[in-house]
Amino acid sequence: MSGRSERALLCPSARCETGATLLGIVGQQGTIAFIPIKLVVDKAFVSAATAYARPPEQRFRFANRCMKGGCRHWHGARCHVADMVIEHVKGGGEPLPACSIRESCRWFAQRGALACSVCADVITDMSAAFADTEGAADKGSVR
Numbered sequence: 001m002s003g004r005s006e007r008a009l010l011c012p013s014a015r016c017e018t019g020a021t022l023l024g025i026v027g028q029q030g031t032i033a034f035i036p037i038k039l040v041v042d043k044a045f046v047s048a049a050t051a052y053a054r055p056p057e058q059r060f061r062f063a064n065r066c067m068k069g070g071c072r073h074w075h076g077a078r079c080h081v082a083d084m085v086i087e088h089v090k091g092g093g094e095p096l097p098a099c100s101i102r103e104s105c106r107w108f109a110q111r112g113a114l115a116c117s118v119c120a121d122v123i124t125d126m127s128a129a130f131a132d133t134e135g136a137a138d139k140g141s142v143r
């Protein structure tokens with residue numbers, strides 16, 4: 001897609017940091033319940049969320065500024081994760097989630113509604129899911 005400010009785009013699989021947008025909560029089925037209004041997390045939230053044994057990126061999804069070339073998932077002029085999730089994640093299809101960042105989302109800018117159709121099945125830190133496999137070595141495999 002074109003016409004969007006590249007500087008304004010957000011990564012929808014960011015870490016839990018002060019100033020990040022809380023996109024949604026991981027439910028018991030392992031899918032994201034999106035929060036339709038924009039909620040920016042503060043220091044107190046980050047402190048509380050990181051006090052648990054399980055990392056916040058296994059329990060929530062966050063968005064933050066897309067680092068482009070500063071991120072290991074940036075290949076050429078694209079976010080490799082956006083392409084990868086569409087290829088490998090089985091999505092729920094329509095309707096698209098009520099997401100608070102769609103107008104500034106990197107994945108949506110790159111892949112449109114197809115990215116949204118699989119997005120609820122993405123958990124940023126998959127190390128728990130891959131705990132008994134080689135994938136555990138790639139903690140934070142989505143980001």
Ligand code: SF4
Pocket residue numbers: 012023097099100101102103105106107108115116117119120
């Ligand atoms: S891919 Fe779609 S649903 Fe997921 S964060 Fe981006 S705009 Fe929201």
